[in-house]
Amino acid sequence: MGVPKVATVWFEACSGCHMSFLDLDEDLVSILSKVELTFSPITDFKDYAFPELDVGIIEGGIGNEEHLELAHKLRKHCRILVAWGDCAVFGGVNTLRNWLPKADVLRRGYVETESTVDGVIPIHEELPPLLDKVLPVNEVVPVDVFVPGCPPSPEVLAYSLVSILQGRTPILPNEMLHFD
Amino acid sequence: MEANQKTVKIMIDEKELLVQDGITILEAAQRNNIHIPTLCHHPALSNWGGCRMCVVEVDGSPKLAASCVMPVREAMEVVTTNERILESRRTVLEFLFAERNHNCMFCPQSGDCELQTLAYELGMDHLTMSFSFNSFPTDVTSEYMTIDHNRCILCGRCVRACAEIAGTRVLSFHNRGPRNLVGFDLHASRGESTCYGCGVCLQVCPTGAITNRYRTHYAVKGHAKDWVAKESLCTECGLLCPTTSHVHDHTLIKVDGKLSQGNDRPDRGQLCYKGRFEVLKSGGERLVQPMVKGKDGTWKTESWDRSLALVAEKLKSIRRAEGGEALFGLASSALSNEELLQFRDLMVKGCSAGHVGSLDGDHFNAVSKAWELKGEPLKEASWKMIPGADFILLLGADPYQTQPIVSTLLRRAILETGIPVGIAGDMDCMPPYASFQFPLKEEHLPSFIKAFRAEAAEAGKKISKKSKGSVKGKQEAKEVAALVKEAGLAKSAKKAFQEMVSAFVLSTHPLILVGEAVTGLKSPSAFQDAMKLALSKGLVSGNVLRLMVLKPYGNSAGAWKLGLSSNGGSKAKDSWKGGLLCLGHPKDLDSKAMAELGNLDFLGVISPYFPETLADCAHVVLPKPLGLESAGTYTSVDGWETGFVEKVLDPPEGVKDSWETLKSLADQIGFRHKFKTWEDLSQKAQKAIKSWRPASS
Numbered sequence: 001m002g003v004p005k006v007a008t009v010w011f012e013a014c015s016g017c018h019m020s021f022l023d024l025d026e027d028l029v030s031i032l033s034k035v036e037l038t039f040s041p042i043t044d045f046k047d048y049a050f051p052e053l054d055v056g057i058i059e060g061g062i063g064n065e066e067h068l069e070l071a072h073k074l075r076k077h078c079r080i081l082v083a084w085g086d087c088a089v090f091g092g093v094n095t096l097r098n099w100l101p102k103a104d105v106l107r108r109g110y111v112e113t114e115s116t117v118d119g120v121i122p123i124h125e126e127l128p129p130l131l132d133k134v135l136p137v138n139e140v141v142p143v144d145v146f147v148p149g150c151p152p153s154p155e156v157l158a159y160s161l162v163s164i165l166q167g168r169t170p171i172l173p174n175e176m177l178h179f180d
Numbered sequence: 181m182e183a184n185q186k187t188v189k190i191m192i193d194e195k196e197l198l199v200q201d202g203i204t205i206l207e208a209a210q211r212n213n214i215h216i217p218t219l220c221h222h223p224a225l226s227n228w229g230g231c232r233m234c235v236v237e238v239d240g241s242p243k244l245a246a247s248c249v250m251p252v253r254e255a256m257e258v259v260t261t262n263e264r265i266l267e268s269r270r271t272v273l274e275f276l277f278a279e280r281n282h283n284c285m286f287c288p289q290s291g292d293c294e295l296q297t298l299a300y301e302l303g304m305d306h307l308t309m310s311f312s313f314n315s316f317p318t319d320v321t322s323e324y325m326t327i328d329h330n331r332c333i334l335c336g337r338c339v340r341a342c343a344e345i346a347g348t349r350v351l352s353f354h355n356r357g358p359r360n361l362v363g364f365d366l367h368a369s370r371g372e373s374t375c376y377g378c379g380v381c382l383q384v385c386p387t388g389a390i391t392n393r394y395r396t397h398y399a400v401k402g403h404a405k406d407w408v409a410k411e412s413l414c415t416e417c418g419l420l421c422p423t424t425s426h427v428h429d430h431t432l433i434k435v436d437g438k439l440s441q442g443n444d445r446p447d448r449g450q451l452c453y454k455g456r457f458e459v460l461k462s463g464g465e466r467l468v469q470p471m472v473k474g475k476d477g478t479w480k481t482e483s484w485d486r487s488l489a490l491v492a493e494k495l496k497s498i499r500r501a502e503g504g505e506a507l508f509g510l511a512s513s514a515l516s517n518e519e520l521l522q523f524r525d526l527m528v529k530g531c532s533a534g535h536v537g538s539l540d541g542d543h544f545n546a547v548s549k550a551w552e553l554k555g556e557p558l559k560e561a562s563w564k565m566i567p568g569a570d571f572i573l574l575l576g577a578d579p580y581q582t583q584p585i586v587s588t589l590l591r592r593a594i595l596e597t598g599i600p601v602g603i604a605g606d607m608d609c610m611p612p613y614a615s616f617q618f619p620l621k622e623e624h625l626p627s628f629i630k631a632f633r634a635e636a637a638e639a640g641k642k643i644s645k646k647s648k649g650s651v652k653g654k655q656e657a658k659e660v661a662a663l664v665k666e667a668g669l670a671k672s673a674k675k676a677f678q679e680m681v682s683a684f685v686l687s688t689h690p691l692i693l694v695g696e697a698v699t700g701l702k703s704p705s706a707f708q709d710a711m712k713l714a715l716s717k718g719l720v721s722g723n724v725l726r727l728m729v730l731k732p733y734g735n736s737a738g739a740w741k742l743g744l745s746s747n748g749g750s751k752a753k754d755s756w757k758g759g760l761l762c763l764g765h766p767k768d769l770d771s772k773a774m775a776e777l778g779n780l781d782f783l784g785v786i787s788p789y790f791p792e793t794l795a796d797c798a799h800v801v802l803p804k805p806l807g808l809e810s811a812g813t814y815t816s817v818d819g820w821e822t823g824f825v826e827k828v829l830d831p832p833e834g835v836k837d838s839w840e841t842l843k844s845l846a847d848q849i850g851f852r853h854k855f856k857t858w859e860d861l862s863q864k865a866q867k868a869i870k871s872w873r874p875a876s877s
Contacts, residue, residue: 086285090306092283095283096286098311099313133313138306139310143306150284172303177300179283179285
């Protein structure tokens, strides 16, 4: 095996997990020197043709058709799929909308927002439709490693990634588990 | 579970243990420092066995047993942890998480949650089943608590606490199956229900289902792990309930009662709405700098030195011109014994003031006179005698307003032992529970108490002569009938009245609780009659009267015994020219004594808050700490105990301790206190309270 190939995606979430990962600061350099980052929100590639990957990382819940498709695609192409953060693991703060009808959620977001004038709910063939409910990743595809936290601390993200790169299945110790 | 002295030999995790027979496996494990996770179990509540978090393997049985309800047995072999047990616990936990909304990141309880802690402990890093996303109501009709059924795991702790500790039985399980939820009364909202807002449910709730509406936001409360827990006593009403106060960044975050089955107090560690919630309320804008009213009537901040000098100068000049008789000093009975004694000394000895008293002083004129009446030192009954009483009479008392935990004990006494309780006066406190209820106006209470005495005397005679079949004399019967009529009782109430009196007469351990509606009466005779009524049933050993006064303030008993609340022969209010007020509680400003302060040449106020309602008549205001912000001793409502309360919070910057303020004033007036240090003052105050005797008439 050469340099492990890693891809990260950002689904229905705030990108806080990626931010937390970037918070590793100088440690980021040593981690990134050990992997090939093929695809990531940071790279901003628009091409979703994943190569064969060693590690796929998902931040965020499955909230729309695009997330659904990408999750399946990523699962197909990677050996180890990691769910980063509470949104990917449990659905997270996005699940607030799961207690409401989708139409109400869209209307509230695009029409009834206090700052919106003449709002329209965007419908376009290029826009992925919202799912009725946002789901944790493991409700859609099997996940190998779960790293809950909102966001997981940089140390926890590094611990889990380094463990994987070293060929171990990371099981977060009690003090690293956090749901908030 | 019935426990006895026999011991049995059991094995827990291959450790041989000798444990008391009859206890549960969980208790045996806990006593030997073996950890078994629990969720629906609470040490202060009865065992439930509902959540199956505490399952263990017993004698290799394929069926796991709930250790919180399974009693130990000779030669029992218990395994507390193996893969099968952990799997079972994790599954239960996952079901709990999946069933309702347990998303920690938008829950105010995160970080202070037993469900969350268990998830971490059991390494639950994801769910293997789908969330239900069922929606349940949220009840925000309480001023104190939010009840979010979406966060409820139906462990039933609140239901048990409400029945077993609060004695209220407002909470119960409603609906069935997946719609099951904990509800108030018969599907009422919190606000409409008969809930008394004690918050014991909140304290035992292991999740965020019942949360405090004060200090909810992260920005205020921070992380639970950063809180400092301080042991203290609640001084709100005089029951001196032990508390644990959680403090973060100079802010009181929450107050917990010391819930347990075995503390030596009949309350089992319950707190009431005052001790748990009211203390978290702000009493207005805190005063952090002395303020002086200018000639144009506007208030301006002033330095401590100048303000103190001004107060001393004004008091001195009034004394010079009009004599000390024209001066008064009024203190709140919420203050500590030390503050009260120092204040009394300053005003009585330092200023020779004509009137020195407490804001609730008028309640004790009647009481102190009654104590004098008997001529020998009697002790008031203790509130701890409530569970042992076999008849309780409330005269003009509203314990829910004054000492809420007393109302809890009464409810529990009624529900658990079925003792008769009679209430005369305000009916708000416990309408559905009492055996005899006489909603009476204040002015009817004296006749009612008289009628009670007369009827009791007659009934007593009748019982003693029962064998001879004698009936009561016509004359006495007429007198009682007239008094009953005078007390405003309807004819239909007469039978209930007689039944109540005969319950009193037949009782061997009666207890009479007298409240503000009686002690606040102008004439002391009603209280004296109540005292005579109590005396008619004899004394408890140690010269203890079968009567207790439910006093208006947290340290009323201290104020009273330090001589601040019994100054009956003081100068009339219209001769007051100037004086000093020492306040300590937000409710001080609502007191009757405040409203009666007329036009004064000078009024100095020492207060934690700016006294808005006194803005017109006061001239100088000096900041002081709140009760929690300084150490002090407080005397229990029955006068039996004096407790030391440590400083829980730091006062805001710029606020001087009352010890310093009062001492500076004394210095400037040219008076020297007999105590040199605060410790000395504290000892003297406690000695004075201990050696208190009723003044002989």
